[in-house]
Amino acid sequence: MNQPIIEAVGVVKCLGTGASRVQALKGVSLALAGGQLTLLMGPSGSGKTTLLSVLGCILTPTQGEVLVRGQSIAGARPGEMARLRRDHIGFVFQNYHLLPTLTAVDNVRLALDVRGEPAASAIARASDMLSAVGLSNKLNAFPRELSGGEQQRVAIARATVGDASAILADEPTGALDSANGNAVMTILARISRETNRAVLVVSHDPRVMPFADRIIHMEDGRILSEHDNRTVSRQAAPSSRAAALTPAGNGWR
């Protein structure tokens, strides 16, 4: 495995207070390396999204340690956490979370704008990234004018345009039909392989398994199992099935 981009060591996370306090993560250790698509599976309430939130510097661990590019987030203030997310992590959400009042290119550009990138270069990069996910003809479309699959591709472009070294996707196919789900997973798999990014996909959809390099099963806040998937089902796997679904793009930077 390459040097981890994000690493969790013995992470415990408690949510809520008083009588409603629950331990969502119970000593989880996990490393996400570049060039690898990790699939995190498990039933509802198993702690998948909490782990993704902790790895994504949205939540801080109650115990244990999270390292981003070797830097511990222990004691980091909200502003520093935001900077870590901005510089290192891209998010893809089940419900896309695009800003409905912005066009596709502006939604993607947003990830660069929050980093202070000048408008002209941000627009150019956002346009390139949308072309890379096969949406060169939808640059000025508003989210309401896009299908679910197209919206998720815009969200992926937004997550990757800022050169984030890790992409964390929460149920990225959850709101999509099979064809669009496959297209989205194909893009995420290509991102991990072709740009050496760490991609973590949280899902309970077994159809995404063939795209994963590694599959981790969680239950009750613990990792139950972890196995390398490259030798099992990914030998020829998604490439043939996804070939027709892969958007005609300009390649990843």
Place this chain on the structure above:
Amino acid sequence: MSLIVKIASRNLLQDRLRFVGTVVGIVFSIVLVNIQMGLFLSFDRMVTTMIDHAPADLWIVPFGTKCFEDPSLLDRHDQVQAMAVPGVAQATPIVIGFTEWTVPSGGTTPVFVVGSPETGAGLHPWNFVDGDLAALSAPDAVAIDATYFGRLGVTQIGDSTEIRDRKVRVAAITNGIRSFTTTPYVFTSLDRAQLYMGTPPARVSYFLVRLDPGADLAAVRKGLLAGIAKIEVLTPAEFSSRSRAFWLFGTGAGAALFAGALLGAIVGTVIVAQTLYSSTKDHLNEFATLRAIGSSNLYIHKIIVSQALLSAVIGFTLAATIGFVVVEMTAETALPIVMTPELTAGLFLLTVTMCIASSLAAVVQVVRIDPALVFRQ
């Protein structure tokens, strides 16, 4: 267009009814403040208009005089003592006061008479639109302002009526000499003014003092105070300030105008705060997304403040337009509303301040947003 401004403007326009509510709130508030402050400025000018137009380096006024319209009187013979003070070139008596004008069509109306010597210095009318100062030398001649034609029941030179049973003939007409008390000014000679008001010939209201070239104002003032009993000697600025303080603050009129303006500002702030807060609440998910993708608090605050500023600019533009229409409509009335560049700039600053202050509640709300919200939606 900056992405921040784009997000802000589209957030505002997404719910057009609410945006209209915001703008109406700002417009209502700023027009109200504009009118109150415009009236204040108008009163402020009118309160001192006579003092501003009097050719005096110093005013000799009865001791304790509160304002230009004060009914206290001086002894006319004090003029001799005044002229005896070294440095005094002229000491011109004038008489002022309220009396009753007989409206030709019936009834009476109060007027404010200003009487000055027929020749030489004095508080004479200005802005003549018909007739001239020389015409006031004719028997029974008075000058009135065109603003008050309706009130006085006369419309042109030659029209006549009575004041306290004494004949009055309109010999000159001015424009724009308006009274803070809304009582029409009537200019005439000193002697006739005394007759119209029943003031004894030996009594006058003020002396307008002109100094010799190079005379020391402080020394002259000291000499006048030493030589004449029961008087005060004021510079025009001091007399203006005293009149202004009496009418605008001593009577509560100014305080009432300021209270109205303050109320307008508060109402506007509350309306804008409420609509911005509810707009932010409607876009919480989007702000949570922004936080999740790593935007700083400052970036989000800029969006909210931009929303407030856009509302301010649009609201102010409409309010200022309405304000200028109101100013134009009242320009020739007895109670004109005054708009100055300083007031316009002040209103713009007030609008911006009001809107930014209104955005604070929304900013506080956004600061509390948990970016993890995006995983629960």
